[in-house]
Each structure stands twice: as C-alpha cells, then as structure tokens.
Amino acid sequence: SAVISQKPSRDICQRGTSLTIQCQVDSQVTMMFWYRQQPGQSLTLIATANQGSEATYESGFVIDKFPISRPNLTFSTLTVSNMSPEDSSIYLCSVASGTGGTYEQYFGPGTRLTVT
Amino acid sequence: AQSVAQPEDQVNVAEGNPLTVKCTYSVSGNPYLFWYVQYPNRGLQFLLKYITGDNLVKGSYGFEAEFNKSQTSFHLKKPSALVSDSALYFCAVRDGALSNTGKLIFGQGTTLQVKP
Secondary structure, three states: OOOEEEEOOEEEEOOOOOEEEEEEEOOOOOEEEEEEEOOOOOEEEEEEEEOOOOOEEOOOOOOOOOOEEEEEOOEEEEEEOOOOHHHOEEEEEEEEEOOOOOOEEEEOOOEEEEEO | OOEEEOOOOEEEEEOOOOEEEOOEEEOOOOEEEEEEEEOOOOOEEEEEEEOOOOOEEEOHHHOEEEEEOOOOEEEEEEOOOOHHHOEEEEEEEEEHHHHHHOOOEEOOOEEEEEEO
C-alpha cells in the first residue's frame, strides 16, 4: 500500500484567509482524491485529481473555492480559499492502489482545519 | 444512485465476544464493497474489500466481512473483539460497472466500543 503524508497536520486560520494543504505519496499514482470530513460526519468527496488533466469537482464544490494542483504523479495540493467557520473540517487526501477498476483507496492522516 | 447505510451509530461489545458491524448498500451495477477503520485523530485505514468470488472476505487485524447479494449487505465481523478494536468503522461502495470513473461512497460510520 502507498504511504501518504499531508502537511500541515492541523491549523487554525482566520476567516477570509486561504490555506494550502499538501499531499505527498511515496509512489507514483494516477488517481488522487480529496475528501472532507466535517465534525462527527462521514467523508464527502470534493474532487478527483488525475495527473495531466483538470480536477473533476463533485456537486457542491467549485474550483474557485477549492483549487487543486496535480503537478506530478506523487504530489497534489488542495487550497481552501476565503475560509469561513463552515470550512472547519478534516481534509483527507486519498490515492487509488491496484489495477483496472478493482482498486482500493488509501488515505493520508488528514489535515484538521479550524476556522475562527 | 449509490448509497450505503450503517444502521447503528454505535455497537457495544465485551472483549472476547464476537462483533458485527452492519452495512447495507444500493448500487446500479456491480457492488465493490470496502471497510475502513478510523482511530481517533488518524486517517482511514483500509481493512478489506469485496470485488467478486468468495462471499466471505478476510482482512486485516482478524476482521472479515460477508457479502450477501440477496440482502444487499456486507456486514463486518470478528470472532473475538479486542479493546484495541474500539474505533470508528466506515463501510463504502463503488459501482464496479463504472470502472475507474466510479466514486467511493461512504456510510455514516459506526462507533465500535469494546469494553474490558
């Protein structure tokens, strides 16, 4: 399985500011995903970020609010822009491991964001 | 549309007793089913998956899950619970008919509490 690290592990930010979260993988992966886990809730997919193409956003998430970069096969960033307290969540990076459509996903440790 | 239901918010078992965490799913095509565990302040850890074949799937830490197509269920089981199994468990499904474009959809999670 891939080893995934995220930076920062946690942060406290003021409303109106932006935070960029980094995701680093120890092997080359094609498919990467960004999820949000609001307090006491399940995981919600924000976007799929495949290297060499624009990120695909899920309903309710837009590029202006959550811009994503995917410069190579081992790295991605998610920016949370113009933050409000409603953005307080854990943000998780995930990668697909395996061939074809039978892959499983592995997750990073998450970034715990608190917006004040 | 895909969906996953975990009917129990919390499951309490005594150490040494068998445990079951329930999951039912709905998907249009072939169900690819997964279980993940989340320990406090940690990311999700992959436990096991069902793609095809034997309905009983074995995974990490002594966990197993049984796929039941007629009941559209994928319950997680362990013959003898440990206090260290106490954590938040997520069931997830992906539509296998969509191959690489399918999204992983998570249930709401079930907190497992194992008491000594």
